[in-house]
Amino acid sequence: MLTLEEFKQLDALTIRRGYPDALMEQILPFYNLMRESSEKLSQFDLAETPPALVYRAGSVK
Amino acid sequence: MNSEEIRSLSLVDVAAAIRERRLSSVEVTAASIEHAHATEDALKTFVYFDAESALKRAAEADAALAGGTLWGPLHGVPVAFKDNLDTAGIPTECASPVLEGRVPAENAHVVDQVLGAGAVSLGKLNMHEFASGATSINAYTGSPRNPWKPDHITGGSSGGSSTAIVAGIAFATLGTDAGGSVRIPAAICGHVGLKQTHGLVSNRGSVFNTWSGDHVGPHTKTVADAELMLRVMAVHDPRDSTSVDHPLGAMPALADLRGVRVGVPGTFFFEDVDAEVDAAARDVIAKMEAAGATIVPFELKTIELMLAARMLTSADAYVYHAKLLEERGELYAEQAIRLRLLATQYLRAEDYARSIRARRVVISEFVSLFESIDVFVAPTTPTTAYPIDATEVTVAGKAIDLTQPMASGLLARNTSPLNYTGQPSISLPVGLSAQGLPIGVMLSGAHFEDMKLLGIAQAVERLIGYDEVAPWFAPQAVGVAS
Numbered sequence: 001m002l003t004l005e006e007f008k009q010l011d012a013l014t015i016r017r018g019y020p021d022a023l024m025e026q027i028l029p030f031y032n033l034m035r036e037s038s039e040k041l042s043q044f045d046l047a048e049t050p051p052a053l054v055y056r057a058g059s060v061k
Numbered sequence: 062m063n064s065e066e067i068r069s070l071s072l073v074d075v076a077a078a079i080r081e082r083r084l085s086s087v088e089v090t091a092a093s094i095e096h097a098h099a100t101e102d103a104l105k106t107f108v109y110f111d112a113e114s115a116l117k118r119a120a121e122a123d124a125a126l127a128g129g130t131l132w133g134p135l136h137g138v139p140v141a142f143k144d145n146l147d148t149a150g151i152p153t154e155c156a157s158p159v160l161e162g163r164v165p166a167e168n169a170h171v172v173d174q175v176l177g178a179g180a181v182s183l184g185k186l187n188m189h190e191f192a193s194g195a196t197s198i199n200a201y202t203g204s205p206r207n208p209w210k211p212d213h214i215t216g217g218s219s220g221g222s223s224t225a226i227v228a229g230i231a232f233a234t235l236g237t238d239a240g241g242s243v244r245i246p247a248a249i250c251g252h253v254g255l256k257q258t259h260g261l262v263s264n265r266g267s268v269f270n271t272w273s274g275d276h277v278g279p280h281t282k283t284v285a286d287a288e289l290m291l292r293v294m295a296v297h298d299p300r301d302s303t304s305v306d307h308p309l310g311a312m313p314a315l316a317d318l319r320g321v322r323v324g325v326p327g328t329f330f331f332e333d334v335d336a337e338v339d340a341a342a343r344d345v346i347a348k349m350e351a352a353g354a355t356i357v358p359f360e361l362k363t364i365e366l367m368l369a370a371r372m373l374t375s376a377d378a379y380v381y382h383a384k385l386l387e388e389r390g391e392l393y394a395e396q397a398i399r400l401r402l403l404a405t406q407y408l409r410a411e412d413y414a415r416s417i418r419a420r421r422v423v424i425s426e427f428v429s430l431f432e433s434i435d436v437f438v439a440p441t442t443p444t445t446a447y448p449i450d451a452t453e454v455t456v457a458g459k460a461i462d463l464t465q466p467m468a469s470g471l472l473a474r475n476t477s478p479l480n481y482t483g484q485p486s487i488s489l490p491v492g493l494s495a496q497g498l499p500i501g502v503m504l505s506g507a508h509f510e511d512m513k514l515l516g517i518a519q520a521v522e523r524l525i526g527y528d529e530v531a532p533w534f535a536p537q538a539v540g541v542a543s
Contacts, residue, residue, distance in 0.1 A: 007407075015406055023403075026396070029466045030404035033372070038412040040369035046418040050425050 001032040064092040065535055068229035072138065072286035075232050079137040082126060086137025090119035090181050093139040097183065097230045099536050104206045106224040108144050109152055109185035115139065118181045132179030134289060141231045143222050144185040145192050146172055146277065147266035155268050156202045157190045159385050159392045169266025170298045171235065171277045178293045183231055187221030192237055192270045193378075193398045194218055195245050195472040196449075201394035204449050207250055208533035209498055213446040216249030216472060218242035222280045223250035229534040233290050234280045239270040239375070241441075241476025243278035244488035248441035248501020249472075251490040251529060253522075254280050255287040256476075257511050259483030260305035262291075263298030269381035272303070273374065274480040284519040287487065288312050291511065307509055313516035319353030321517055324430065324437030329364045330475050333457045334443045341491050341500045342440045348524045349438070357434050363423045364478075370419035371481050372467075373412050376405040397466065420481060427482045431507035436517050441488040441501035442472050475503060485511040487518050490527045499529070 002010065004021070007028050011017055019027070067089055070078065078084040094112045101107060122137035142148060145155045147165035154160040168176065176182065187205040189197045197220025198204045205220035207213040208227045215223050219236025223246035226234055236243040238256040247254025256278045264275050279290035297306035315321070325346055331339060350356050379386075382402045393399040430437075444456045454461050454471075461471055470477075479486040486505040494500055504521065506514030532539045 010407060017406070019403075027400050027403045030397075030401045031407055033466055034376075034404055034408060034412075037369050037372045038408065038415075041366070041373065041412065041415050041419060044366050044369070044415075044419065046415055046422065049418045050421045 001035060002028065004028055007031060064095055067092045068096060068534070070232070071283045072232040072281055073283070073289055076135060076138050076289070079122070079126070080131060086119035086122040086181060087116065089137065090115050090139050093183060093230055096228070099541065100228050100230065100533055103211050103536075103541065104208060104224050104228055104533060105187055105203045106205060106221045106228065106230060107141070107184050108154070108156055108187050108202050108221070111151075111184050115181050115183050122179060122181065132177075134178050134293060135175065135233075136179030138180050138232050139183050140175060140180040140233045140235070141183045141186050141222070141225050142172055142235050143219050143237055144188050145237055145268040146235055147268070148172055148182070148185065151185065153185065153268065155191045156188045156199055158201050158394055159389050165266070167266065169277070170263035170296075170301065171294050172266065174294050174296050175235065186219070186225060186234060189218035189220065189242070190393070190395050191268075191398055192218040192239060192242055193401075194395065195241060195469045197221070197246065198449055199394065207446050207498075208531035209251065210446065211533070212448055212450075213498065214249065214449055216246035216442065216446065219280065220246050223247055223252065223254070226250070226252045226280050226282060227531045227534065233286060236278055236280050237267055237270070238276045238278045238476075238480065239274040240480050241473040243276070243280065244441050244476045244486060244501070244503060245472050247280060247488040248490070248503070249446045249499060251493075251499030251501070251531065252280060252282055253284055253287050253490070254278065254488045255291065255515075256479065256486050257291055257295065258485045258509050260303050261295040261307060261309075261511065263296070263301040263304045265298055265301040265304075269378065271375040271378050273377065276480070284487070284489070284515055284522050288512075288515050291515070310512045312512045312519070315516050315520040317353045318349050318517070318520055321349070321354045321436070322357050322434045323349050323354045324357050324359050324434035326437060326439055327358050327360045329361065330439035333459065333474075334440050335445070335457055337494050338440045338442070338444060338500050342438060342502045345491055345502045345521060345525065346438050349521060352520065352524055359430060359434065359437070361426060361430070363426045366419050367423045367478060367481055370416040370423075371477060373408060373416035374420060374481065376408055376413060378402060379405040401466070424482050427484060428508070436504045436506050436514060439475050439503050439505070441475060441503040443474060444472075445494045445496070445498040445500060479505050484508055485514045487514060489518060489522055489525065490529070491525050492527065493529055
């Protein structure tokens with residue numbers, strides 16, 4: 001999980017919001033939760049997935 | 062009939078009584094208004110209430126009927142709308158100071174359907190700010206209160222929509238459900254809440270939460286009431302790209318459950334659930350089996366994938382909030398909503414793309430599952446209502462710190478998978494806990510088999526025979542004159 005300094009670097013290198021440190025510190029726990037999800041998700045091989053959402057009327061099961 | 066007897070009627074029964082002129086819309090609406098006034102200070106059901114307009118509309122309904130004109134199946138029936146559903150000329154602020162003064166020019170498509178069917182609107186219902194939480198705790202509007210114990214949460218995000226039903230103020234209300242926000246308060250407050258298949262009801266004019274998970278759904282007293290509301294609401298909207306033109310068909314009238322295949326999940330849905338909630342759900346399954354249903358245990362292989370992906374899929378909510386966050390971020394009454402939304406800016410395109418792909422895999426498994434079952438049964442929420450001011454709650458013997466980010470999501474753990482897949486799902490009230498708080502059980506069906514789900518739910522409703530009435534249905538029972 002990212003530290004505050006790493007999170008500020010991420011901001012500086014990407015979307016450059018430049019929020020005050022206090023706000024970045026408050027956002028960080030939420031970002032780290034999402035990052036945790038994203039790391040778990042990246043462990044799944046999703047190369048072979050159905051080509052479309054399958055539940056629309058008339059579509060195949 | 063006196064006021065309490067009128068308010069005891071189901072939606073189907075009150076609509077028939079008005080249609081057949083055994084009751085007038087003015088009588089019924091006046092009973093609703095009287096009770097709303099008597100309970101509002103204690104329950105904080107509404108964020109906007111317009112008795113004068115409601116009575117005017119009720120009088121017009123009575124005059125129309127006297128002249129031989131029936132507006133529709135909800136002719137003259139008092140209803141109310143969650144504050145995130147657009148109502149023309151009436152404030153729609155999502156119970157947030159961020160949208161203070163927002164007055165839409167048009168009704169949401171679904172509001173048009175309900176009013177077009179003849180309903181009388183009482184006003185706009187209290188809710189979790191921006192529908193972004195499962196408790197309805199709201200420091201800006203004052204949290205709606207559970208009619209069973211007013212110092213307890215209603216669940217959310219459609220908390221006021223549930224209070225209005227259980228306290229006997231409205232005969233149907235509309236909520237929205239992006240992760241369980243119709244079904245959770247229905248379970249926590251003790252009534253019926255339906256989330257139909259995604260796409261059957263238009264989302265146009267429902268203030269955005271997550272484009273692919275949002276559903277507008279009805280809150281009612283009975284399954285028959287929910288069916289009536291779904292028939293009114295499920296009208297194809299060519300101006301909503303997610304709206305599907307699909308005939309509902311007829312709801313089967315089941316004398317028993319012979320031939321019905323009932324799935325019982327062996328994974329996830331019964332894990333980390335309070336013992337008495339678990340027992341209530343298993344009792345429903347036993348009753349279904351005794352009524353002739355075939356029990357089909359099943360395991361899901363994609364639950365871990367879904368748990369990893371669903372939070373990322375809902376990140377699209379940021380797109381609605383982007384400008385508000387920039388210009389009025391400090392106004393969010395619940396700053397955790399602002400912080401969560403701001404965090405999603407830093408997700409990578411790869412994360413979002415993976416979450417969309419994961420969704421396809423999960424949906425495929427659920428579609429395959431329903432080749433061998435008709436419905437599956439699970440607790441709607443892992444626990445019952447807890448105090449509004451609680452900072453910690455114990456669920457299944459584990460202490461949960463409610464001050465942690467996303468902590469209130471515990472109430473949505475069983476409901477949100479059905480938003481992820483888009484399947485129909487209904488919460489039924491099944492009994493009370495030892496503390497006298499409602500327990501809900503969730504039945505979920507296959508995509509576009511909403512009527513089959515409702516038919517089975519109605520049979521289960523009959524088996525359960527739930528007829529508990531919240532103390533705040535009759536305030537004199539708790540020492541307040543009505």
